[in-house]
Amino acid sequence: MVTLTIDGRDVTVPEGATILEAARELGIIIPTLCWLQKVSPTGACRVCAVEVEGVARTMTACNTPVKAGIKVTTQSERLTATRKKIMELMLVNHPLDCPVCDAAGECDLQDACYGMEVAKQEYSALLERRPIRYDWKLLESDPNRCILCEKCVKVDHEIVGCDAIAVVNKGEATIIDTVDGKPLDCDFCGNCIAACPTGTLISKPFKFRGRPWTFKTSPSVCAFCSVGCQIEYHVRDGRVERVTSDDSTFNNGNLCINGRFGYSYLNGAERLKTPLLKDAAGKQLPAQWDVALAAVADRLKGVVAASGAGAVAAIGSPRITNEESYLFQKLMREAVGTPNIDSEACFGYAPAQRIMMDVLGLYGASATIDQIDTAKAVIILGSDLKAEATGLEYRVIKAVTKNDAKLILATNRDVKLKKYANSHLPYTPGAEVALLNGLLKALLEAGATGGEVLAAGLTGSVTDYAAVAGVKEAQLREAAKLITASSSVAILYGADVMRSVDAAGAVAAVANLALLTGCLGKEAGGLFPVDEKNNTQGMLDMGVAPNLLPGGKPVTTAGKDLWQILEGMEQGAIKALYVVGSDPVTSFPAAHRFRKALEKLELLIVQDILMTPTARLAHIVLAGAAAAEKEGTFTTPDHRLQSLTKAIEPPGTARADLRIFADLLARFQGVAATIAAPAVMAEIGQATGGLYAAAGKQAPTPKAGAAYAAPATASTPAAGSLLLVGTNMYHNGTTTAYSENNLTVAAAGYVEVSPTDAAKAGIADGAAVKLTSSAGSITAHARITAGATAGLMVMPGNFRDLPAAALLHSAANLVPVTIEKG
Numbered sequence: 001m002v003t004l005t006i007d008g009r010d011v012t013v014p015e016g017a018t019i020l021e022a023a024r025e026l027g028i029i030i031p032t033l034c035w036l037q038k039v040s041p042t043g044a045c046r047v048c049a050v051e052v053e054g055v056a057r058t059m060t061a062c063n064t065p066v067k068a069g070i071k072v073t074t075q076s077e078r079l080t081a082t083r084k085k086i087m088e089l090m091l092v093n094h095p096l097d098c099p100v101c102d103a104a105g106e107c108d109l110q111d112a113c114y115g116m117e118v119a120k121q122e123y124s125a126l127l128e129r130r131p132i133r134y135d136w137k138l139l140e141s142d143p144n145r146c147i148l149c150e151k152c153v154k155v156d157h158e159i160v161g162c163d164a165i166a167v168v169n170k171g172e173a174t175i176i177d178t179v180d181g182k183p184l185d186c187d188f189c190g191n192c193i194a195a196c197p198t199g200t201l202i203s204k205p206f207k208f209r210g211r212p213w214t215f216k217t218s219p220s221v222c223a224f225c226s227v228g229c230q231i232e233y234h235v236r237d238g239r240v241e242r243v244t245s246d247d248s249t250f251n252n253g254n255l256c257i258n259g260r261f262g263y264s265y266l267n268g269a270e271r272l273k274t275p276l277l278k279d280a281a282g283k284q285l286p287a288q289w290d291v292a293l294a295a296v297a298d299r300l301k302g303v304v305a306a307s308g309a310g311a312v313a314a315i316g317s318p319r320i321t322n323e324e325s326y327l328f329q330k331l332m333r334e335a336v337g338t339p340n341i342d343s344e345a346c347f348g349y350a351p352a353q354r355i356m357m358d359v360l361g362l363y364g365a366s367a368t369i370d371q372i373d374t375a376k377a378v379i380i381l382g383s384d385l386k387a388e389a390t391g392l393e394y395r396v397i398k399a400v401t402k403n404d405a406k407l408i409l410a411t412n413r414d415v416k417l418k419k420y421a422n423s424h425l426p427y428t429p430g431a432e433v434a435l436l437n438g439l440l441k442a443l444l445e446a447g448a449t450g451g452e453v454l455a456a457g458l459t460g461s462v463t464d465y466a467a468v469a470g471v472k473e474a475q476l477r478e479a480a481k482l483i484t485a486s487s488s489v490a491i492l493y494g495a496d497v498m499r500s501v502d503a504a505g506a507v508a509a510v511a512n513l514a515l516l517t518g519c520l521g522k523e524a525g526g527l528f529p530v531d532e533k534n535n536t537q538g539m540l541d542m543g544v545a546p547n548l549l550p551g552g553k554p555v556t557t558a559g560k561d562l563w564q565i566l567e568g569m570e571q572g573a574i575k576a577l578y579v580v581g582s583d584p585v586t587s588f589p590a591a592h593r594f595r596k597a598l599e600k601l602e603l604l605i606v607q608d609i610l611m612t613p614t615a616r617l618a619h620i621v622l623a624g625a626a627a628a629e630k631e632g633t634f635t636t637p638d639h640r641l642q643s644l645t646k647a648i649e650p651p652g653t654a655r656a657d658l659r660i661f662a663d664l665l666a667r668f669q670g671v672a673a674t675i676a677a678p679a680v681m682a683e684i685g686q687a688t689g690g691l692y693a694a695a696g697k698q699a700p701t702p703k704a705g706a707a708y709a710a711p712a713t714a715s716t717p718a719a720g721s722l723l724l725v726g727t728n729m730y731h732n733g734t735t736t737a738y739s740e741n742n743l744t745v746a747a748a749g750y751v752e753v754s755p756t757d758a759a760k761a762g763i764a765d766g767a768a769v770k771l772t773s774s775a776g777s778i779t780a781h782a783r784i785t786a787g788a789t790a791g792l793m794v795m796p797g798n799f800r801d802l803p804a805a806a807l808l809h810s811a812a813n814l815v816p817v818t819i820e821k822g
């Protein structure tokens with residue numbers, strides 16, 4: 001620790017702290033302009049000038065480390081004059097087009113001038129106009145307004161890890177631009193826009209939508225991935241026109257393309273605005289709510305009366321709130337009387353959760369995700385974090401770059417995190433169990449203790465496992481060395497583990513890895529499942545599962561799971577299905593089977609916010625509300641229970657899903673509808689046995705003395721070409737396929753093919769190719785990708801025009817395919 005004096009007051013701060021940080025400890029505010037707390041200091045503007053006794057020139061507080069015994073002055077006539085002069089000089093090169101500037105009303109430069117009483121500037125210069133970059137997607141850059149503070153570049157490089165923009169040219173010609181001068185080709189997260197203190201970098205979709213002070217802002221939670229970033233909706237005339245996030249939030253103000261730009265689906269033409277009823281000719285026509293809800297209740301009752309409650313099934317949604325999921329399962333179980341309720345979580349997250357519960361006593365993550373930041377080693381297993389849950393990738397980058405964590409990256413996909421990996425394990429697709437068994441064995445041989453039972457179960461050698469996994473033995477041993485040398489470990493496992501061919505064995509191996517690395521119950525690191533959807537965890541906590549009641553309590557007799565529901569529909573045993581916020585026809589494995597089965601139903605009810613291909617098949621469509629249009633809570637896998645704020649009204653007569661379920665419950669049970677989210681949450685608190693207590697969600701603690709799971713036998717992966725159905729980093733689920741902003745960047749589906757496979761099949765970049773699996777065929781455009789693994793094609797499942805999941809025949813996201821020219 002170091003003690004110094006600032007403005008006559010002593011302060012003690014850690015070694016390495018800056019004068020600015022020390023001053024803040026005392027509550028002394030030194031003006032800044034180029035400084036941004038979450039990135040390294042640039043020291044470019046000199047506005048933070050302070051005097052240090054014994055030093056003739058002024059020092060920049062934001063990047064000068066403290067020294068013991070120094071005496072700092074932050075306010076003096078000289079400093080005021082210096083700061084003023086700096087601002088005046090800055091304005092020489094700045095076009096004073098404030099009245100028409102896009103940042104008017106939220107310009108830090110303007111605020112700084114005002115704060116320092118810079119009322120005039122006595123210098124003049126002939127300003128050379130630089131071209132405005134209109135040719136970038138989603139962002140626009142007017143370099144004339146740039147003050148070269150470099151905040152944007154630092155955010156892009158240090159937080160996002162994209163390295164898309166840089167300081168280019170020299171002297172007077174210096175600007176921020178793409179390195180090669182070509183149009184911006186980046187993650188389009190817009191975090192640089194948020195960091196820019198001037199009107200240089202702006203959001204194109206927000207341009208001319210209104211002045212900042214004309215918007216009403218509502219704090220809320222991002223409703224795309226499971227990271228649960230805290231956001232603000234900016235609303236004008238009943239429309240969300242912008243989403244921002246403050247640096248003081250849990251996510252440090254960092255968002256991804258979905259969180260920042262994905263809102264445009266809210267205003268899209270495909271929003272459902274009223275209930276629809278299919279007429280005798282099969283045409284879906286708008287209906288009054290009373291009529292539609294009466295039809296739902298009467299027709300469901302009719303099916304129950306004729307065929308029993310078991311003929312009714314339900315598919316829940318990871319998109320809706322906890323309160324809504326709770327009421328939905330209550331409606332199905334208590335009012336309709338059917339136990340047949342499941343969701344898309346059954347493809348990976350739910351079975352993985354059950355294994356983790358059995359082995360470790362965990363319902364989700366073992367710690368909150370900020371514990372990734374401080375881990376000393378991060379192991380990523382089978383996930384493209386940037387695409388599945390971008391906010392987790394930001395955490396990993398922070399751990400690696402700011403905390404010197406070692407990164408062990410086990411993936412066969414061409415992911416952006418590769419450049420940070422200390423150990424990269426590009427294993428053979430489908431060999432997750434062999435890879436994990438090999439890593440466990442290498443850890444034991446590297447000195448990891450406590451795994452005698454495990455050691456006995458791992459009968460193969462590291463060499464054997466490495467050979468099956470398609471990695472080098474030395475790579476596994478090197479990874480093991482990095483892990484055993486680290487005092488804390490974070491393990492993140494994603495869809496390629498949870499939806500692998502041997503998913504149960506692979507997830508059990510991850511649980512064993514968590515035990516062997518001792519990553520549970522520490523102040524840094526932990527075990528983190530990665531999920532692409534915002535409220536999968538909450539939905540399962542609420543009992544939207546065939547075998548679990550609210551609070552994870554077991555049911556006495558399990559209902560049908562999604563696969564059994566599908567078979568039931570095919571065989572005619574299931575006659576009515578109520579689908580909420582899901583699109584089986586586009587995004588479920590065996591999508592073709594789902595479509596045919598849905599078409600056979602006596603009654604298909606679809607409750608959604610968008611006119612999806614599944615909704616088009618429905619006898620009754622109920623128009624629900626999006627997250628920005630209602631109240632309620634979401635739960636992240638790391639047990640943060642966060643509240644939504646209603647920012648806007650739903651379109652047309654669409655209404656909150658909670659109200660729809662409450663109304664239907666009342667129609668079935670003849671009781672008054674409970675519709676306020678807080679009242680439902682109180683009921684949830686009781687039903688979940690305190691898991692959702694009034695004060696907030698309680699995170700389950702790992703069970704003491706957890707025993708290792710029996711290691712699974714590593715099967716040999718399938719030979720030949722494989723297709724992996726993944727997610728595109730510019731989209732989240734299929735929701736953003738309805739967002740004009742996201743579509744600007746990624747408009748259509750494709751299949752990623754390695755140069756080797758392309759050459760073998762004689763395929764050119766962009767050419768149509770036909771992929772055939774045992775589940776069907778799809779024609780897509782090939783995207784030849786240099787970093788792609790030979791033998792593995794990757795197709796995103798986000799696009800309506802390319803239902804990639806239709807090629808899958810089971811929950812596994814990997815399937816053998818043949819490829820030919822389309």
Ligand code: SF4
Pocket residue numbers: 139152155156157160162163164165186187188189190191192193
């Ligand atoms: S939008 Fe994001 S990825 Fe693109 S330049 Fe800005 S910070 Fe970098």
Ligand code: SF4
Pocket residue numbers: 145146147148149150151152153176195196197198200201
């Ligand atoms: S573009 Fe904005 S954030 Fe980047 S250097 Fe210029 S003024 Fe600073």
Ligand code: SF4
Pocket residue numbers: 222223224225226227228229254255256257258259260389390391392732
């Ligand atoms: S999609 Fe995920 S990472 Fe992106 S802003 Fe939303 S919660 Fe954050």
Ligand code: FES
Pocket residue numbers: 031032033034035042043044045046047048049060061062063
């Ligand atoms: S804020 Fe310190 S140099 Fe800019």
